Amino acid sequence: MYLIPSFCPRCGQPLGEAMVDGKERHVCSACNFVYYLNPRVAAVTAVAGDSRLLLVKRGINPAKGRWSFPGGFVDLGETVEEAARREAMEETGLKVDLSGILGVYSHRETDVVVVAFAATSSGDPIPGKETMEVRWADREELPPLAFRHDPDILHLWQQWVDGRGTLFPSREGS
Numbered sequence: 289m290y291l292i293p294s295f296c297p298r299c300g301q302p303l304g305e306a307m308v309d310g311k312e313r314h315v316c317s318a319c320n321f322v323y324y325l326n327p328r329v330a331a332v333t334a335v336a337g338d339s340r341l342l343l344v345k346r347g348i349n350p351a352k353g354r355w356s357f358p359g360g361f362v363d364l365g366e367t368v369e370e371a372a373r374r375e376a377m378e379e380t381g382l383k384v385d386l387s388g389i390l391g392v393y394s395h396r397e398t399d400v401v402v403v404a405f406a407a408t409s410s411g412d413p414i415p416g417k418e419t420m421e422v423r424w425a426d427r428e429e430l431p432p433l434a435f436r437h438d439p440d441i442l443h444l445w446q447q448w449v450d451g452r453g454t455l456f457p458s459r460e461g462s
């Protein structure tokens with residue numbers, strides 16, 4: 289599902305549709321501004337502590353009440369890595385050290401691109417205000433996870449924790 293804009297962000301007039309570069313785009317009827325629809329980027333982090341996995345029970349939709357990795361959307365003005373560390377801190381109260389990228393996930397019918405990181409941390413997590421519960425989960429008794437890419441991220445994380453996986457480097461700009 290995409291959120292389709294109705295009005296021009298530049299002049300406030302209604303957006304129409306027109307062919308631009310061979311694709312139907314949302315174009316302002318008054319000033320010809322082209323409203324390109326681009327995906328949003330989310331950073332999620334699979335955090336290891338003594339080979340246990342840090343999981344959050346989500347307090348907001350989507351998937352409210354279900355378990356997943358800490359994560360959220362990247363704000364303009366921050367790197368994907370900063371977003372990953374910030375979201376983990378907001379949702380679990382823990383400082384995480386990013387180790388590398390596990391994978392990148394996107395689907396044609398959603399407007400979100402997920403960058404999944406592996407990280408390490410320790411300490412007692414404290415749920416943030418958008419989090420119902422947070423805990424270190426033993427690998428043998430993990431709950432079902434909320435999102436469709438979660439099992440793949442989990443699989444890659446387990447391989448990494450076992451010393452068999454490959455992480456891809458991330459390079460933070462200033």
Ligand SMILES: [Zn+2]
Nearest residue numbers: 296299316319
């Ligand atoms: Zn306009």
